């Protein structure tokens with residue numbers, strides 16, 4: 001098998017969307033039998049490394065992509081699927097909405113055939129104010145209607161919203177946009193009706209300009225909610241695209257143990273690698289194509305040894321991926337201690353995560369094995385006298401069956417790639433079996449999920 005890696009072909013796929021489209025086409029056609037799968041591997045070069053601000057942790061989106069603006073079928077998004085962020089409406093900056101609305105309103109002419117000057121002027125004023133109100137309110141209504149309610153989202157996307165935007169921020173901004181819309185409607189109507197009651201041409205002109213000024217002032221003052229929504233949409237669209245039906249490998253471990261370095265080896269994506277904890281500050285997706293089948297790889301922020309309530313949002317993102325996405329896990333251990341965390345602490349985190357996610361397909365890897373041959377970092381603070389047998393064993397060799405690799409020394413990498421491929425094919429079988437499960441239990445469960453969703457939406 002090793003020699004076959006010499007055949008590794010790489011090509012640049014334009015985007016993860018392309019991959020997902022293709023992967024959907026392949027869905028249900030995983031025809032290759034395991035025995036005839038050769039590791040002719042094409043790792044997607046364009047790993048999605050868009051970054052985004054993690055609330056209180058934090059950073060801002062760096063890219064924006066044009067997206068489909070129509071998203072009416074909210075029901076189909078509920079709970080079952082991911083991908084809602086790619087269907088968000090395009091939000092216009094508040095000044096653009098205002099100036100476009102003003103331009104259109106000022107072009108509104110009075111009703112034809114009104115001979116009386118005062119009557120004509122008040123008709124024109126009322127119509128222009130009404131037009132301005134409608135032009136301002138229409139896009140806001142579109143945003144409020146088409147940004148999905150959080151409760152209809154897949155739990156993974158819900159977590160992304162909470163952890164990257166801050167708890168409650170998404171709903172608050174949407175509420176501010178809706179409040180602005182209501183205010184524009186009520187003030188617009190009030191001034192249009194006032195203008196319609198003007199007794200003279202001059203009065204109608206004054207009321208028209210007063211009403212327009214008032215609407216402009218409100219929009220200038222409260223329009224920043226729209227700009228906040230625009231930033232939210234950009235941030236959410238920059239989130240990694242995940243396909244639940246494509247087998248996914250998730251790299252997990254303590255900070256600085258070498259997860260991203262391995263992602264760079266396993267895919268042609270280029271996540272940042274640095275010698276400090278929490279270099280990876282978000283969920284990054286990479287792609288692997290193996291014998292024309294596509295797999296996903298996610299790089300995650302490192303986990304520290306602490307209780308869940310003390311975890312930062314970066315760690316919570318990692319846990320959200322593990323608990324809400326059907327991933328296989330590649331757990332990375334650094335027994336050299338060069339990462340800054342003692343093997344004992346890594347063992348304790350590992351044990352906890354392994355127990356918690358024991359239903360996931362799993363592979364252990366010991367990184368930086370070049371350093372183990374030299375001089376592992378000694379943690380003087382470590383009390384090894386109290387170690388149980390399992391801990392002693394872990395400190396020496398890591399978990400049973402772990403693959404020893406070194407990115408620097410290029411050791412064990414072929415073995416790792418082969419094991420990863422086997423793992424992903426096993427994951428693919430799992431997904432296939434789950435989707436084709438039509439047992440009465442499975443159908444009842446699915447029916448009850450739909451029932452809950454329908455009830456929630458009432």
Ligand SMILES: Nc1nc2c(ncn2[C@@H]2O[C@H](COP(=O)(O)OP(=O)(O)OP(=O)(O)O)[C@@H](O)[C@H]2O)c(=O)[nH]1
Nearest residue numbers: 256257258259260261274275278279280302407408
């Ligand atoms: N000596 C040696 N150093 C390595 C090896 N693999 C990674 N490193 C170094 O370990 C440091 C951390 O690597 P990363 O890949 O950024 O680790 P990470 O787990 O993604 O870190 P976070 O994103 O901060 O959690 C970097 O300085 C790497 O160069 C290896 O095989 N040998």
Ligand SMILES: [Mg+2]
Nearest residue numbers: 259260279280
């Ligand atoms: Mg990293």
